[in-house]
Amino acid sequence: MAKKYYVTTPIYYPNDIPHIGHAYTTIAADVIARWQKLQGKEVFFLTGTDDHGKKIAQAAEKAKLSPKEFTDQLIPKFKDAWKKLNIQYDRFIRTTDPDHEKIVQEILQKVFDNGDIYKGEYEGLYCTGCEAYYTEKDLEDGCCPIHKTKIEKLKEETYFFKLSKYQKPLLDLYKKNPTFISPKHRKQEIINRVKEGLKDLSVSRAGFDWGVPLPFDKDHVSYVWFDALFNYYSATREKSKQKFWPADVHLIGKDILWFHTVYWPAFLLSAGIDIPKTVFAHGWWTFNNEKISKSRGKVINVDELIAIAGVDSARYFLLREASFGEDGDFSEDALIERHNNELANKLGNLVSRTSALAEKYGITKTDKKLLKKLKLKEIEKNLEEFRTDKALNEIFAFIDVCNEYIQDKKPWETKDKKVLNELVEAIREIARLLSPFIPESAEKISEIFKSDNIKKAPILFQKVEDK
RNA sequence: AGCGGGAUGGAGCAGUCAGGUCAGCUCGUGAGGCCCAUAACCUCAAGGUCGGUAGUUCAAAUCUACCUCCCGCUACCA
Numbered sequence: 001m002a003k004k005y006y007v008t009t010p011i012y013y014p015n016d017i018p019h020i021g022h023a024y025t026t027i028a029a030d031v032i033a034r035w036q037k038l039q040g041k042e043v044f045f046l047t048g049t050d051d052h053g054k055k056i057a058q059a060a061e062k063a064k065l066s067p068k069e070f071t072d073q074l075i076p077k078f079k080d081a082w083k084k085l086n087i088q089y090d091r092f093i094r095t096t097d098p099d100h101e102k103i104v105q106e107i108l109q110k111v112f113d114n115g116d117i118y119k120g121e122y123e124g125l126y127c128t129g130c131e132a133y134y135t136e137k138d139l140e141d142g143c144c145p146i147h148k149t150k151i152e153k154l155k156e157e158t159y160f161f162k163l164s165k166y167q168k169p170l171l172d173l174y175k176k177n178p179t180f181i182s183p184k185h186r187k188q189e190i191i192n193r194v195k196e197g198l199k200d201l202s203v204s205r206a207g208f209d210w211g212v213p214l215p216f217d218k219d220h221v222s223y224v225w226f227d228a229l230f231n232y233y234s235a236t237r238e239k240s241k242q243k244f245w246p247a248d249v250h251l252i253g254k255d256i257l258w259f260h261t262v263y264w265p266a267f268l269l270s271a272g273i274d275i276p277k278t279v280f281a282h283g284w285w286t287f288n289n290e291k292i293s294k295s296r297g298k299v300i301n302v303d304e305l306i307a308i309a310g311v312d313s314a315r316y317f318l319l320r321e322a323s324f325g326e327d328g329d330f331s332e333d334a335l336i337e338r339h340n341n342e343l344a345n346k347l348g349n350l351v352s353r354t355s356a357l358a359e360k361y362g363i364t365k366t367d368k369k370l371l372k373k374l375k376l377k378e379i380e381k382n383l384e385e386f387r388t389d390k391a392l393n394e395i396f397a398f399i400d401v402c403n404e405y406i407q408d409k410k411p412w413e414t415k416d417k418k419v420l421n422e423l424v425e426a427i428r429e430i431a432r433l434l435s436p437f438i439p440e441s442a443e444k445i446s447e448i449f450k451s452d453n454i455k456k457a458p459i460l461f462q463k464v465e466d467k
Numbered sequence: 468a469g470c471g472g473g474a475u476g477g478a479g480c481a482g483u484c485a486g487g488u489c490a491g492c493u494c495g496u497g498a499g500g501c502c503c504a505u506a507a508c509c510u511c512a513a514g515g516u517c518g519g520u521a522g523u524u525c526a527a528a529u530c531u532a533c534c535u536c537c538c539g540c541u542a543c544c545a
Contacts, residue, residue, distance in 0.1 A: 013545040050545055124543085163542095184484075189471045189540070196469090202543055224545070258542060284539090323481075326472090327538085334479080337494070345507055353504035360503080393481080393492080403508055412503035459505055 005036040006244040008232050009047040010252050011093065014074040015059055018081035020285050020300040020330060021253060024318050028282065028388065029251045030087045031319060034436035035383050044244040046235050048093035049078060050228045052221075057210035067210045068096060081302040086311055086439055093235050095227055101212050103234035104227050107271045108203075109215045116165065116270045119217075122158040122202045159204040159220060166266040167198050173265055173275060181261045182280045182386070183325035186254065190261050201225075201263065229264045233273060247276040249386070254281040280386050283327035300330060308332055309339040309464050312438035316343060319388040319437060336464045343441075344461035346399050347430070350406070351445055351457050354423045357411050358454040363421040370405055370422040371429055374398045379433060388437075395433050402426050424449055 009029045012022055026047060033045035051071040060070035111117050174180060174191055181187040204220035211221030236245040252260055260279045268275050305314045317335045322328025375394050382391040411419045428449050435442035441460055448457045
């Protein structure tokens with residue numbers, strides 16, 4: 001049986017418009033999924049939305065819809081965006097899916113029976129206007145940042161998860177499984193914070209019903225993280241999917257690293273479920289070196305992203321520009337520069353000149369010497385470690401080698417069919433390696449060089465001129 | 468305040484974990500080559516005391532200590 005590979009994105013909050021941040025994580029997951037398929041593995045790629053929570057309930061009320069109707073309306077925005085970006089996910093899970101709700105309840109019951117969930121009182125700073133708790137640092141002069149009203153201390157009955165009990169097991173886990181928190185430089189941050197001690201975590205809310213009811217107390221619904229995190233697991237409970245657990249990688253943004261590397265394994269340990277192999281946190285995008293902020297209109301949504309130079313160029317840019325795990329800066333100019341230079345001039349032109357020469361002079365079989373200069377092992381290693389930028393670097397370094405080769409061998413002069421064949425074989429491999437990143441263009445290239453009867457290629461990447 | 472990250476030619480970055488093969492890549496600038504190709508491609512050149520100081524070492528961008536400046540995180544927020 002083929003080896004399996006399971007990759008996830010976070011489940012997104014459906015009230016958002018899909019923007020560059022969502023797109024980045026999802027494209028990265030798609031590239032990894034496609035790459036693993038290329039390695040012959042059986043792949044399961046999960047994405048979805050987190051439909052529960054008070055904010056959604058309130059927004060729905062405003063729109064005079066039930067929360068379910070409200071979220072139903074929002075989901076297509078995400079599905080459309082992923083379709084436009086050529087994302088081949090295997091399942092789009094929603095936290096309102098019945099199979100998910102059922103699993104969450106089973107696990108809540110199990111953890112409750114273990115004694116890891118107990119009833120207690122949560123005391124916090126509560127704003128009645130927002131109907132939400134705030135932490136000390138959110139406040140402005142002791143007032144709610146939105147309503148500017150005095151905030152009050154409130155006690156509420158709630159169920160707690162014994163997170164404190166898992167401090168030691170978590171630290172052991174990090175030690176035993178060094179790649180669980182990736183990239184490496186984020187690990188120490190989490191370890192230090194866990195060492196400082198863990199407080200028990202409130203896992204239920206009373207007073208509204210838009211969530212998964214606690215099986216042992218129907219007046220409470222599960223607090224959002226308990227519900228949301230388990231999506232990764234519940235998607236693997238149907239029979240044909242069970243083999244995929246534990247997940248090979250959860251791709252996430254660095255903002256939710258804490259939840260995925262502390263809460264999530266603690267819940268799983270308590271429920272006696274295997275821990276995923278890796279949680280990989282990537283960085284943030286800035287826009288023209290400024291923080292992306294919705295309020296200032298500095299958001300790039302998916303349509304804008306695609307409009308600049310096409311889907312493949314957008315995919316290519318995002319995975320090439322940012323050192324994976326680090327922050328990256330997005331700008332239209334930078335995207336266009338990479339599109340024109342790397343995709344059009346280097347790759348596109350190589351395909352163009354090679355196909356034109358091959359059409360004119362033909363090719364004959366050779367022993368693929370040029371291909372030996374491709375650092376395939378490096379590329380494979382980088383992709384196993386989610387370093388897409390480095391993998392692309394290596395692939396494009398090889399494209400440079402091909403351009404040098406053609407320059408050096410002057411096949412337009414020598415009409416050497418062997419030289420041309422070396423190039424054709426090289427390009428076939430380049431197309432294969434690039435197919436996870438730029439699926440449409442890679443497919444076109446493969447098509448051009450499919451048989452040995454090659455015709456001159458049309459322009460693959462039309463250059464984008466200055467605006 | 469604590470914890471974590473960063474500072475590398477004009478711009479943007481890689482290299483730091485495993486010290487020497489390292490000062491690399493892209494853009495920009497200057498000169499040349501080629502004429503197959505998307506005015507693309509190839510070659511060469513100019514440009515950096517690798518944030519600062521001290522140390523370890525035969526050898527430091529890389530390790531250690533201290534300092535300066537930036538950025539992020541500090542938990543019930545999706």
